[in-house]
Amino acid sequence: MLSKLILRGSQLVRTATHPSEFFGGLRLRDFPKLVAIKRDATRRERLHTAPDLTYLFWESTLRCNLRCAHCGSSCETRSPRPDLTTEQVIEIVDSIAADFEARRIFVSITGGEPLLRKDLDQVVERMTVHGMRSCIVSNGTLLTEERARRLVDAGMRTVTISVDGLKAEHEAVRGAGTYERTLAALGNAGRAGMTTVEAITCVRPANLGDLAEIERTVFDAGANLWRVITIDKMGRAGQDADEASAAAQMDADLWLDPPQINELLDYVASRRDAGAPVRFSCGGFLGVDRELTVRPESGQCFAGLAIASILHDGSVSACPSLPRSWIQGSALETRFSTIWRERFHRFRDVSWRRSGRCHDCSWFDVCLGGGLHERAVQPDDFCWLDRQGK
Numbered sequence: 001m002l003s004k005l006i007l008r009g010s011q012l013v014r015t016a017t018h019p020s021e022f023f024g025g026l027r028l029r030d031f032p033k034l035v036a037i038k039r040d041a042t043r044r045e046r047l048h049t050a051p052d053l054t055y056l057f058w059e060s061t062l063r064c065n066l067r068c069a070h071c072g073s074s075c076e077t078r079s080p081r082p083d084l085t086t087e088q089v090i091e092i093v094d095s096i097a098a099d100f101e102a103r104r105i106f107v108s109i110t111g112g113e114p115l116l117r118k119d120l121d122q123v124v125e126r127m128t129v130h131g132m133r134s135c136i137v138s139n140g141t142l143l144t145e146e147r148a149r150r151l152v153d154a155g156m157r158t159v160t161i162s163v164d165g166l167k168a169e170h171e172a173v174r175g176a177g178t179y180e181r182t183l184a185a186l187g188n189a190g191r192a193g194m195t196t197v198e199a200i201t202c203v204r205p206a207n208l209g210d211l212a213e214i215e216r217t218v219f220d221a222g223a224n225l226w227r228v229i230t231i232d233k234m235g236r237a238g239q240d241a242d243e244a245s246a247a248a249q250m251d252a253d254l255w256l257d258p259p260q261i262n263e264l265l266d267y268v269a270s271r272r273d274a275g276a277p278v279r280f281s282c283g284g285f286l287g288v289d290r291e292l293t294v295r296p297e298s299g300q301c302f303a304g305l306a307i308a309s310i311l312h313d314g315s316v317s318a319c320p321s322l323p324r325s326w327i328q329g330s331a332l333e334t335r336f337s338t339i340w341r342e343r344f345h346r347f348r349d350v351s352w353r354r355s356g357r358c359h360d361c362s363w364f365d366v367c368l369g370g371g372l373h374e375r376a377v378q379p380d381d382f383c384w385l386d387r388q389g390k
């Protein structure tokens with residue numbers, strides 16, 4: 001008798017099945033993957049009732065020395081609101097260290113451009129003293145070897161540098177004169193003592209054909225990891241686009257259609273198969289065939305479960321890419337741990353997610369309705385099965 005594994009509620013169960021149904025559904029060789037995917041989902045399920053903070057984003061500023069065409073945070077030279085002062089940041093960091101197991105927390109310092117903050121070393125040092133690990137996500141243009149060494153001295157060991165293509169395509173979105181400085185940052189970081197030097201690339205139609213050469217270039221320049229992502233419809237790549245026609249142009253320039261998404265995923269899978277330190281990242285479920293081929297773990301969004309964010313003005317949310325309407329309070333007014341404990345219900349409530357596109361999806365128990373920010377910023381385009389044309 002043939003049997004197949006299906007998800008019933010949160011359980012993976014074996015049922016008898018007709019051969020045609022069996023082969024029309026999952027392939028036999030996918031079963032071990034299905035078990036691994038379910039195991040990852042079970043781990044996340046526990047976090048809904050017992051959240052466990054292990055990853056913190058700090059949006060250190062909304063100021064930036066660049067003005068990228070696709071910037072999801074719509075950053076420019078000036079910020080709409082002032083940044084937190086050094087004292088305010090340190091007070092929040094100290095409160096988190098007092099209320100959580102600091103050694104288990106990894107802080108990703110993003111922006112805006114974090115290297116515009118003059119107090120960065122001081123804040124990183126404070127995090128390190130508490131046992132937190134940290135990294136910056138940076139456009140790299142200001143990361144000299146000397147600057148990187150100061151961060152290493154403060155305890156940082158990881159940097160992520162955005163490289164959005166070969167020179168012409170990188171500069172088409174990031175501005176003229178940025179490419180060489182960004183590539184140099186990868187080498188500077190390694191020489192200064194950073195142990196993880198990650199390049200990250202936003203893939204769009206114009207740079208999709210260059211993946212192999214971008215990969216060679218970033219590794220030659222000093223990266224030891226390469227992450228590829230797609231562009232979300234937010235900030236200047238979404239609702240902040242100046243007008244409807246500009247938004248339509250953004251779509252054409254920045255958005256990958258299903259064949260292009262499949263080309264991207266095929267590329268990443270083939271490189272991982274060959275042992276290259278390359279990964280794809282998104283917050284949703286890609287289907288059993290794709291899962292675990294483009295990244296080591298299955299697609300899960302941990303926003304509000306294991307992840308929280310302190311935004312540039314002290315507001316607290318689950319993920320920095322969520323719209324401001326999702327903010328649950330300010331760490332300047334309420335202790336961060338109180339917001340995490342008492343005001344994060346919306347992120348932990350599963351029921352509202354089982355609606356619309358996800359209402360009767362048989363993968364809901366492992367996907368949980370996609371990545372939270374993707375669902376919020378592009379409500380018609382968040383499902384990664386749809387995005388592959390499945």
Ligand SMILES: C[S@@+](CC[C@H](N)C(=O)[O-])C[C@H]1O[C@@H](n2cnc3c(N)ncnc32)[C@H](O)[C@@H]1O
Nearest residue numbers: 070071072111112113137138139162231232237
């Ligand atoms: C907002 S930036 C801040 C850090 C730094 N300024 C940089 O560019 O790396 C963080 C990351 O988000 C990426 N990003 C920017 N706009 C995006 C969008 N609309 N969708 C997805 N990722 C985006 C950037 O390429 C970068 O890798």
Ligand code: SF4
Nearest residue numbers: 064068071075112139
């Ligand atoms: S993507 Fe980064 S570098 Fe570009 S404008 Fe936004 S914050 Fe600045």
Ligand code: SF4
Nearest residue numbers: 358361367369370383
């Ligand atoms: S329909 Fe919803 S639950 Fe199903 S795979 Fe897509 S995003 Fe995930």
